[in-house]
């Protein structure tokens with residue numbers, strides 16, 4: 001078995017969290033006076049590129065309000081408690097964890113990710129690289145790649161923006177179809193593969 005390291009996105013891949021993310025984010029936008037951005041389609045479109053860059057552009061010229069941002073982090077951390085892992089993903093993570101180092105690379109806050117992982121006893125990641133680490137997943141993937149120069153690096157996500165950022169690295173980019181973006185949207189990023197179930201994901205990585 002060749003050496004591999006596997007990097008997971010959280011929201012939409014592990015956590016079934018859109019139903020928590022959307023109302024919390026809508027409230028944040030309402031509070032900041034950007035009610036016109038409150039739409040599932042608009043928010044999902046922001047994930048077609050770098051979410052935070054797109055958000056900043058949409059909010060321009062208003063800078064992101066730090067107090068509201070802190071409230072956002074607290075609200076997301078509370079909301080994630082009502083979210084479950086997608087069926088089969090916990091078992092796939094546990095299997096992969098027997099063979100490879102796993103990392104969580106998320107646009108969510110570290111605290112939100114930690115609460116979700118603890119709540120579901122997902123003690124499988126070497127490290128969580130959240131929003132506080134960097135707002136660009138290219139940088140976070142490259143950082144792990146540098147730590148494992150002889151390994152094949154796999155990155156798994158459900159959004160086009162993530163796939164495009166991962167394509168700027170050496171990582172094998174795996175899109176999964178059970179998350180926030182449709183298969184059609186994900187294919188625009190030319191991922192190395194697109195998979196439909198956690199079992200397929202397990203199989204793909206083990207036999208790569």
Ligand SMILES: O=C(O)COP(=O)(O)O
Nearest residue numbers: 009010011106107108159
């Ligand atoms: O899929 C996404 O881009 C959002 O997921 P993340 O918050 O875990 O990064």
